[in-house]
Structures are given as structure tokens and as C-alpha cells.
Amino acid sequence: MKILVINAGSSSLKYQLIDMSDESLILKGLCERITMQGGELTQKTADGRVLNVKHDMKNHTEAIELVLKAMVDKKYGGIKDVSEIAAVGHRVLHSAEAFHDSVLIDDEVLKICESNIELGPLHMPANIACVKSCLEVMPNVPMVAVFDTTFHSTMPPKAYMYGIDYSAYERFKVRRYGFHGTSHKFVSEETIKLLGLKKSRIIVCHLGNGSSISAVKDGKCVDTSMGFTPLEGLVMGTRSGDIDPAAVEYIRKKLNMTPEEVVNYLNKKCGMFGVSELSSDMRDLEAAIKAGNKKAELAVEVAAYRIKKYIGSYAAVLNGVDAIVFTGGIGEHSAYMRRLVMSDMEYLGVKFDEERNQNFKDGVGFISADDSEVKVLILPTNEELSIARETKRLVQE
Numbered sequence: 001m002k003i004l005v006i007n008a009g010s011s012s013l014k015y016q017l018i019d020m021s022d023e024s025l026i027l028k029g030l031c032e033r034i035t036m037q038g039g040e041l042t043q044k045t046a047d048g049r050v051l052n053v054k055h056d057m058k059n060h061t062e063a064i065e066l067v068l069k070a071m072v073d074k075k076y077g078g079i080k081d082v083s084e085i086a087a088v089g090h091r092v093l094h095s096a097e098a099f100h101d102s103v104l105i106d107d108e109v110l111k112i113c114e115s116n117i118e119l120g121p122l123h124m125p126a127n128i129a130c131v132k133s134c135l136e137v138m139p140n141v142p143m144v145a146v147f148d149t150t151f152h153s154t155m156p157p158k159a160y161m162y163g164i165d166y167s168a169y170e171r172f173k174v175r176r177y178g179f180h181g182t183s184h185k186f187v188s189e190e191t192i193k194l195l196g197l198k199k200s201r202i203i204v205c206h207l208g209n210g211s212s213i214s215a216v217k218d219g220k221c222v223d224t225s226m227g228f229t230p231l232e233g234l235v236m237g238t239r240s241g242d243i244d245p246a247a248v249e250y251i252r253k254k255l256n257m258t259p260e261e262v263v264n265y266l267n268k269k270c271g272m273f274g275v276s277e278l279s280s281d282m283r284d285l286e287a288a289i290k291a292g293n294k295k296a297e298l299a300v301e302v303a304a305y306r307i308k309k310y311i312g313s314y315a316a317v318l319n320g321v322d323a324i325v326f327t328g329g330i331g332e333h334s335a336y337m338r339r340l341v342m343s344d345m346e347y348l349g350v351k352f353d354e355e356r357n358q359n360f361k362d363g364v365g366f367i368s369a370d371d372s373e374v375k376v377l378i379l380p381t382n383e384e385l386s387i388a389r390e391t392k393r394l395v396q397e
Contacts, residue, residue: 035057065137082138151181183328201215327381335358
């Protein structure tokens with residue numbers, strides 16, 4: 001079974017074609033500047049063949065048509081005919097409370113997704129537009145929606161409720177939803193398999209420009225750091241993370257911002273970028289720290305301290321922890337960040353191995369000592385494969 005996985009943005013479309021007989025990647029690609037001039041498709045096959053097509057795409061339907069054409073290209077494609085695609089898995093941002101699992105897409109599902117646009121106004125319109133485009137171009141191929149939020153739908157009310165009047169939750173669905181769900185699901189499941197655990201308490205640290213942590217008990221999420229939006233939680237690349245709402249209003253007045261402007265400020269001008277006044281990129285910050293930049297050092301320390309606090313709180317929620325897992329661009333590649341986070345964790349049962357941490361290159365590996373009660377490891381996420389697995393499961397049910 002070959003499954004096409006699609007992750008659509010407002011002006012971009014990432015895709016992968018995966019052979020589910022062995023979960024191998026056939027090809028992957030990216031369409032950029034959809035709806036704008038200068039459109040471009042770049043596709044790379046598993047054996048390294050690269051196709052680059054400059055072609056304007058006025059909408060997602062034209063983008064999908066270009067993708068299908070590229071995949072069957074005689075020289076640079078990966079399949080002979082589009083009919084080889086058994087199903088399409090779509091990454092969809094928000095399930096709200098309507099769905100607690102991935103779902104086969106039909107007209108009713110699309111209507112519900114459209115009703116949830118206000119919960120994800122930046123991503124949901126593009127997600128829905130791409131689903132509709134695929135249905136138009138491939139009307140007989142099963143489509144599956146894999147939501148970024150459903151893995152966190154197992155959180156109990158005490159974890160997802162805010163301390164607001166209950167009617168605001170009932171009327172407006174203001175609650176904590178969590179995001180990065182496909183990543184947390186994939187990494188926690190792979191960790192359980194790797195460690196051979198029947199009962200498990202795992203803390204997943206998905207660290208990148210956007211970062212989140214989840215507490216996963218026996219394969220189910222019981223808490224996560226992101227909330228009503230991805231702005232809550234950790235100090236991220238450009239997001240502030242947790243902040244006193246009164247401070248937000250104070251900043252808004254002082255900077256003479258509208259409510260929309262201050263939300264944009266917290267999302268795009270804060271975090272490590274805001275504290276360092278330099279960059280949101282961990283590589284830039286580490287280079288600056290080596291050169292003696294104190295603001296860069298402070299920015300990374302603030303981010304690491306917040307991660308450490310969440311790990312401690314989730315260890316309490318889980319009544320202990322079996323494994324702490326790092327994933328995402330920073331989690332997988334920054335030994336400096338991992339060291340800051342994992343230092344002084346002996347009380348938790350962690351024996352951190354700094355030599356393993358510093359010498360780690362790529363792939364899956366342990367950065368805790370062999371006799372560490374709590375295992376600390378690095379495990380690369382694969383959200384596309386997670387979506388493909390969900391799609392296969394739904395289609396075969």
C-alpha cells in the first residue's frame with residue numbers, strides 16, 4: 001500500500017509518498033509560493049534524484065495536480081501511475097472536541113472542520129482547501145484527516161480546563177488542546193517499543209522553533225504544555241510561552257498595540273529571539289554564546305529552565321518517569337540545550353552521561369548512563385510516517 005501524506009500551509013504544500021509494506025520513503029517534495037508568482041516544486045526520491053519545476057500555482061488544486069504529475073515523471077518520479085496511491089493522509093491542525101481520533105473524510109467531516117476554522121485561523125483554511133483539492137483531483141481515493149490535537153484528547157478535564165468560568169468553556173470551547181500531537185504520538189510509541197515497556201511513564205520533549213512537552217502514561221497523553229493555541233507553554237524560538245495575562249495587557253498599552261498586534265508580538269517577536277535580541281535559531285545563539293554574548297546565553301538558559309520545570313511537574317503528574325525523550329530540531333541536535341535541561345536531575349533518578357550527549361551524532365541513542373533508573377534518549381520524530389500509519393489503519397478498518 002502506497003500512501004501520500006500531505007501537510008498544507010497557506011502558500012505551501014509538503015508531501016511524502018510512503019510504501020507501507022516496509023514503511024520506506026519513496027519520495028518527498030515541497031510546493032512553494034502557491035497563489036503567488038514564482039511558484040516552485042522541488043521533489044527528491046529516496047535514491048537521490050531531484051526534480052525542480054518552476055510553475056505558478058494559483059490554488060491548491062493546481063499544486064496537487066503538479067504534485068501528481070511530478071510523482072509519475074518518467075525520470076524523476078517514484079511511481080508509474082497515480083492509481084498506485086491507495087490513500088491520502090492529510091495533516092489537519094484542529095479537531096476541537098469534535099474528533100478524538102483520526103477520521104475518514106466525508107462531507108460531514110469537512111463541515112465540522114470548517115466550523116473549527118476560528119480555532120485555527122492561520123492553518124485550517126489551507127488544510128481544508130487542500131483536502132477539497134485532493135477530492136477534486138482524486139475523487140475515488142480514500143482521504144484521512146490526522147489532527148494535530150487528537151493525541152492530546154485523552155487529557156482529563158483537570159488537565160485541560162482553565163481556571164475560568166465554566167460557561168466560557170461550554171459556550172466558546174476555551175480550554176487546553178495541545179499541538180504537535182503526531183510527533184508526540186510517534187515518539188512515545190517508538191520509545192515504548194524500544195524499551196519493551198508494558199506499563200510506561202514517558203516525557204516527550206519536542207524542541208524546535210515551536211516546542212512542546214507531553215506526559216504520556218501507558219501510551220496515552222495525560223498532559224501537554226501547549227494550550228488553547230501553540231503560544232502557551234515553553235519559551236520557544238519566537239513565542240513567549242507562559243506569561244501573566246496582566247503583563248500582556250500592560251505591554252499592549254505601553255507599546256500602543258491592538259489586541260491582534262500584541263498576540264502577533266507574543267508569537268513572533270518574543271521567546272529566545274526576544275530575550276537575545278539576536279536570533280531564534282539555536283545554532284546562531286550557540287555561536288553567539290561562544291563569542292561571549294550574554295543575552296544569547298540568557299535566552300537559552302531561560303528556555304532550558306522552563307523545559308526543566310515542565311519535566312519536573314510532569315514527573316509529579318506521572319508519579320515517576322521511565323524515560324525522557326528529546327526530539328525535534330533542537331532536541332535532536334543541540335547537546336548544549338540537552339545538558340542545560342538535564343543537569344541536576346539526579347533526584348529524579350537520572351544519571352546523565354555528558355560524554356554520550358556531546359558525542360551523539362544522528363539517529364536513536366541513549367544519553368543517560370547504562371545504570372540510570374530513568375532512561376534519557378534522543379529519538380528523531382517522523383510525523384509523516386505517523387500520519388501514514390493512521391491513514392493505513394483507518395482505510396483497512
